[in-house]
Amino acid sequence: xxxxxxxxxxxxxxxxxxxxxxxxxxxxxxxxxxxxxxxxxxxxxxxxxxxxxxxxxxxxxxxxxxxxxxxxxxxxxxxxxxxxxxxxxxxxxxxxxxxxxxxxxxxxxxxxxxxxxxxxxxxxxxxxxxxxxxxxxxxxxxxxxxxxxxxxxxxxxxxxxxxxxxxxxxxxxxxxxxxxxxxxxxxxxxxxxxxxxxxxxxxxxxxxxxxxxxxxxxxxxxxxxxxxxxxxxxxxxxxxxxxxxxxxxxxxxxxxxxxxxxxxxxxxx
Amino acid sequence: xxxxxxxxxxxxxxxxxxxxxxxxxxxxxxxxxxxxxxxxxxxxxxxxxxxxxxxxxxxxxxxxxxxxxxxxxxxxxxxxxxxxxxxxxxxxxxxxxxxxxxxxxxxxxxxxxxxxxxxxxxxxxxxxxxxxxxxxxxxxxxxxxxxxxxxxxxxxxxxxxxxxxxxxxxxxxxxxxxxxxxxxxxxxxxxxxxxxxxxxxxxxxxxxxxxxxxxxxxxxxxxxxxxxxxxxxxxxxxxxxxxxxxxxxxxxxxxxxxxxxxxxxxxxxxxxxxxxxxxxxxxxxxxxxxxxxxxxxxxxxxxx
Numbered sequence: 114x115x116x117x118x119x120x121x122x123x124x125x126x127x128x129x130x131x132x133x134x135x136x137x138x139x140x141x142x143x144x145x146x147x148x149x150x151x152x153x154x155x156x157x158x159x160x161x162x163x164x165x166x167x168x169x170x171x172x173x174x175x176x177x178x179x180x181x182x183x184x185x186x187x188x189x190x191x192x193x194x195x196x197x198x199x200x201x202x203x204x205x206x207x208x209x210x211x212x213x214x215x216x217x218x219x220x221x222x223x224x225x226x227x228x229x230x231x232x233x234x235x236x237x238x239x240x241x242x243x244x245x246x247x248x249x250x251x252x253x254x255x256x257x258x259x260x261x262x263x264x265x266x267x268x269x270x271x272x273x274x275x276x277x278x279x280x281x282x283x284x285x286x287x288x289x290x291x292x293x294x295x296x297x298x299x300x301x302x303x304x305x306x307x308x309x310x311x312x313x314x315x316x317x318x319x320x321x322x323x324x325x326x327x328x329x330x331x332x333x334x335x336x337x338x339x340x341x342x343x344x345x346x347x348x349x350x351x352x353x354x355x356x357x358x359x360x361x362x363x364x365x366x367x368x369x370x371x372x373x374x375x376x377x378x379x380x381x382x
Numbered sequence: 383x384x385x386x387x388x389x390x391x392x393x394x395x396x397x398x399x400x401x402x403x404x405x406x407x408x409x410x411x412x413x414x415x416x417x418x419x420x421x422x423x424x425x426x427x428x429x430x431x432x433x434x435x436x437x438x439x440x441x442x443x444x445x446x447x448x449x450x451x452x453x454x455x456x457x458x459x460x461x462x463x464x465x466x467x468x469x470x471x472x473x474x475x476x477x478x479x480x481x482x483x484x485x486x487x488x489x490x491x492x493x494x495x496x497x498x499x500x501x502x503x504x505x506x507x508x509x510x511x512x513x514x515x516x517x518x519x520x521x522x523x524x525x526x527x528x529x530x531x532x533x534x535x536x537x538x539x540x541x542x543x544x545x546x547x548x549x550x551x552x553x554x555x556x557x558x559x560x561x562x563x564x565x566x567x568x569x570x571x572x573x574x575x576x577x578x579x580x581x582x583x584x585x586x587x588x589x590x591x592x593x594x595x596x597x598x599x600x601x602x603x604x605x606x607x608x609x610x611x612x613x614x615x616x617x618x619x620x621x622x623x624x625x626x627x628x629x630x631x632x633x634x635x636x637x638x639x640x641x642x643x644x645x646x647x648x649x650x651x652x653x654x655x656x657x658x659x660x661x662x663x664x665x666x667x668x669x670x671x672x673x674x675x676x677x678x679x680x681x682x683x684x685x686x
Contacts, residue, residue, distance in 0.1 A: 117508030122456035124504065124539070125488040129497055133490055147537035150621050151499055158498050191495040195450025195463050195486065196425045200498075236426030239433070264428070323430035 133188060156180065159187040162197040166232040167204065169282030170225055185211075198236060202229060220273050220308050227275050230318045231285050231325040234265030239323070243378035247367060250379055255348035259382040260341055263319040263375050268330065268339050274311025276329040281307055285318075285327030321374045333357045334366070346382040386647055389413075391676035395668050396445060398626075398653040403661045404434045408441070412665050416443040416477055418651050422450045424474075425466040435474065444474050445609065445651065447562075448481035450496065451520065453530070454503035454513045455485040457494060464523055471524050478608055478649070480529035480562045481520075483513065483550060504539035505549040514556045521559065529608040530554075531562040534570040534615075534624035538578075547601045560608035565637040566624060568595040570615050573622040588633060595637050604645030612638060612671055613653040627656035629667060635674065642678035650675065 127139045132151055160183040164171040171179050186207060192200040209222035240263065249258060269275065279285045283292055315330040317338060330338065336357045337350075344350035351358060370376035386394075396416035399407060407417075417438055424432050438444065451463060471479060484500040503509045521528055532550060544552075550561055572595050576586055612635075614628030630638075630652075642648070652668040 117506070118456050118512060121504070121506070121508045121512060122488070125456055125485055125501075126490065128501060128537070129488045129490045129495060132497060133495075135490070142540070143537055146620055147535075150536040150618075150623060151497075151501070154499055155497070162498075191490060192498050193494065193496060194460060195452065195496050195498070196422050196466065197498055198423075198426070235429045237428055239428035323433060 133191065155187060156184050158197065159183040163201050163204070166198070166201045167225055167228045169228055169279060169284045170221065172282050173221075173224075198232075202233070205229060220278070223271050223273055223275060224278055227269065227271070227279050227316060227318075227327065228284060230265075230267065230269065231279070231327060234318060234320045234325040235323070237264040237320060240264050240377055242371070242374060242376075243380075246379040247371070250347075250367075253379070255351060256346050257382050258347045259345070259380055260347055260350075260376055261378045261380045262338075262341060263321065263377055265325070266317070266319040266338070266342065266375065268335050268342070269316040269318065270313075270335070271316060272313045273308050274314050276314045276316045276327055277311050278307055279316075279327055285325060287321070287326065288324065317375075319373075319375045326373075333360050337361060337366070347379075386676045386678075388672065388676050391647065391672040392669075394647055394649045394675060395672040396442075396649065396651045397664050397668050398447075398651060398655060399438060400655060400658050401431075402658045403664070404438075406661050408434070408437055410661070411441055412661075414442060414665075414668065415649065416445050416651075418445040418447050418653070421446045421448040421467055421470055421479075421481075424470055432473075439474055443477035445478045445480065445649075446470060446474060446476040447531075447651075448479070449500065450486060450498070451481040451516075452484070452486040452496065453481055453516045453520070454483060454509060455487040455516075456508075456512050457487050457489065459516050459519060460487060460494075460496070464520060467520075468523050471526075478529055478562075479524060479526060480531055480609065482531045482533055483546075483553070484533050500533050502533055502535035502537055502539065505542045505544050505546055506539075507543050510549055510552060510556075514553055517553065517557045517559050521557065527559050527608075529560040529562040531564050531611065532567050534564075534567040536574065536621060536623075547598045551602060551606070554606045561602060561606050562609045562611060563599070563602065563607055563641065564611035564613070564624075565595070565599075565641060566611065566613045566615055566630065566634050568598055569631070569634050569637060570622050570624045571595075573615075573617075577621075588636075592633060592637060596640060599637070599641050599644060602645075604648075607641075607645050607648050610638065610641060610648050610650045611653055612650060612667075613655075625656050626653045630670070635670070638671070639674050639678065642675060647675045647678065 128143060131143050131148055160180045163183045174182065186204060190203045190207060205222045205225040208217060208225055211217055212219055315335040316327050317330045318327050337354045340350040340353040344353050392413050393415040396414055396418050399417040399419050419435060424435050426432050448467065482500045485503050486497045486499060486501055487494055517528055530553060532546060553559060554561060572591060576591060612630045613626040614630055616623050616625045616627060650671045652664060652671055654664050
């Protein structure tokens, strides 16, 4: 039976090779019409899956171009597992590799990186904010406490106005802030203009409840959040941030962080 | 055959719950027997989609229908995929768990690739052995029987040891799994088989066209059938495609009524996945399935 299973494995590999257009020893073995039906379906699936992960990027292409990009990416980096929401992580790097050969604007890679961050955050485990835990900061030992930040919290230092770009495309905003479709930067020209006029931004990613969010950070706040993310305790984060905290109103920051659900709780370290 | 009241028939009828209807369905809470979702869309550890599903579960039984287990893959099951499914089953406690008699995982360029499609397996003894082993593996992990769905297939493997229905019935016998019979898939396969054999030169009479599907249904013992699927298909000219993008065709309704007459009432799902219509349209189609189920008992009694 194992010879039969080896044969089956080879047949199945041959069918995938035929679907991906890889030359194999079974020329004419599969019905061309059937192969074409599966290839068409794969094209539609690729476009749908990539568009769901990269909605802003999709807006920057016309429909045919985005379908072509999804097709090429599908062929170069096929899915490895059955959850298509996980397919597409390699797109930012792939776009960077393709930029020169296909005359793609250089901002596409970083934009895609930001979008993937938002997409991936949406699937993280939920964490609920604790009740009134800020009081622990008054009497607690900072070396025994930590600030629990929202799922997916991260800081990305981009050399382009990444946050403005994502917001202009309608991504990473609070529900009430999402612009109408007609007001979005939905073509390559407008996005290019935005990049030309804008300054590099530091982006903060976090999940506000179920909603993936991004906003721009001032340099001091970025250093503070990076310290919170890297240090094992609040005391260590304060030491790491150093003089930055002297320039910040920490009480105001804590209030805003709680309100935006960036800060979920004060916990034991 | 037991006669069903309309309410009992509706309690056996479900719809595929897709993103455009998430909010409206939770708000309206129509009378339905169950909601069906694609398992893989809820593999996330948290987030909005899973949250919505769990809210739906508070009001309806949920049927988890997989499209990616790749039960027929000679490369074996993806352990990660099975882990995700087991976690989801634990969270949702579904009324049924199903997937397809298909494969998607195989080697390409020396690495394992998932084709994200329901690719046909050859109906051979080797293929049956692989699928039976993997169905058992999944059932042991989930501690419940799987329901396996017949495919619409657009390719035929040249070497076959048996027909599709014999393969599936034997799979049930070996593993104790159930069948999820998609009557639209049967009809799509019959239409494409007709075209392969006869070209487009002659339009078959309905009876001639339905005959292979009726024979297929006759070969399935009713106690093995866990669920029936109904959906629309489209004709591209060269091939008929099971696109789940329109109303159920008259021929498929006819096959469905025949299946009910043979097996009695069965949980029935109305699937609509592309060009998703207004919820009211989907519910009206599901209502037709419930009507057919309520009528099948009465028709049998008259015949008896």
